[in-house]
């Protein structure tokens with residue numbers, strides 16, 4: 224297992240009883256980044272989003288290291304060690320500007336940012352996607368007196384396949400909270416005490432590069448990266464579409480490598496919930512292969528769905544199953560940020 228985020232821990236845990244699992248992860252703690260923006264404004268969350276990996280695996284182990292080169296059956300680590308495995312699962316996710324995703328292992332930077340926010344009269348969030356909107360809601364709910372602006376060059380609020388009613392109800396709550404929404408503008412012209420980039424996720428797949436990029440088209444084309452000595456793995460450029468996978472979630476062109484979570488090039492939103500669903504498919508396929516069977520569980524990309532909180536009391540939800548839900552229901556769903564579920568998975572509930 225390469226990467227101990229939402230997808231990686233789910234696969235690792237599911238295979239712990241049938242395989243010798245090694246989870247390679249550079250951080251000492253799992254970072255529950257789904258609650259990161261709440262943790263910025265509410266210091267009582269700052270410690271809680273870091274959950275130790277120590278209680279998760281009974282048989283396997285977690286190696287605190289970073290994969291630098293991955294090829295069929297082999298994972299080379301930053302420490303110089305080389306691991307071999309019958310199956311390798313890539314689950315290295317994506318990076319996002321702080322504080323939406325946090326590279327460190329501790330709450331220190333969150334506390335520093337909290338202090339900086341306390342002293343700021345105005346805050347600019349650049350990007351009117353889920354992170355910009357959620358962050359604005361958190362700041363405005365915690366400090367209603369602060370001026371909070373969300374700006375985006377695009378004229379669209381919340382990109383994605385959501386019905387008009389979703390955006391209308393979101394817009395109503397944004398207005399009620401006094402968040403200033405400026406769409407179709409250049410954020411560089413807006414002056415505030417603090418500003419945050421709330422766009423630009425990049426997939427973490429450097430270890431597949433190996434400096435052997437065959438084609439590198441600019442602007443969304445695909446880069447074909449050949450892993451050393453192995454099959455061919457297709458990887459999109461930074462911030463692009465990620466690793467191409469088969470319906471069984473095998474890395475396309477590979478026999479024994481699978482991929483889950485944000486690094487996959489599947490045409491769907493990048494969500495922890497979906498990383499968990501990918502993980503279940505991959506774990507079932509590897510279980511079957513270990514028992515002498517075939518990898519016949521397949522995954523179908525999921526339609527867009529989101530529970531978007533706007534502070535502890537607001538938010539809007541959409542899924543094709545439930546339709547659009549408003550503030551009270553969305554806040555109730557997001558109450559607790561699913562922390563207990565992930566603590567349970569990580570064996571951190573005592």
Ligand SMILES: Cc1cc2nc3c(=O)[nH]c(=O)nc-3n(C[C@H](O)[C@H](O)[C@H](O)COP(=O)(O)OP(=O)(O)OC[C@H]3O[C@@H](n4cnc5c(N)ncnc54)[C@H](O)[C@@H]3O)c2cc1C
Pocket residue numbers: 225226227228229230231247248249250254256257258259260288289290291314315316317318319323324354427430483484485486493494495496497498530
């Ligand atoms: C602010 C915010 C709120 C969100 N809220 C929600 C939500 O409410 N619901 C939801 O479903 N989704 C939500 N998401 C999306 C969710 O966080 C991502 O989809 C999820 O993190 C993807 O999980 P993953 O396992 O693919 O990767 P990640 O969680 O990104 O984990 C990847 C792991 O791999 C490790 N890693 C990276 N490189 C290497 C390497 N070379 N070697 C070894 N390890 C490596 C990293 O340290 C990390 O631990 C939110 C995202 C943000 C930013």
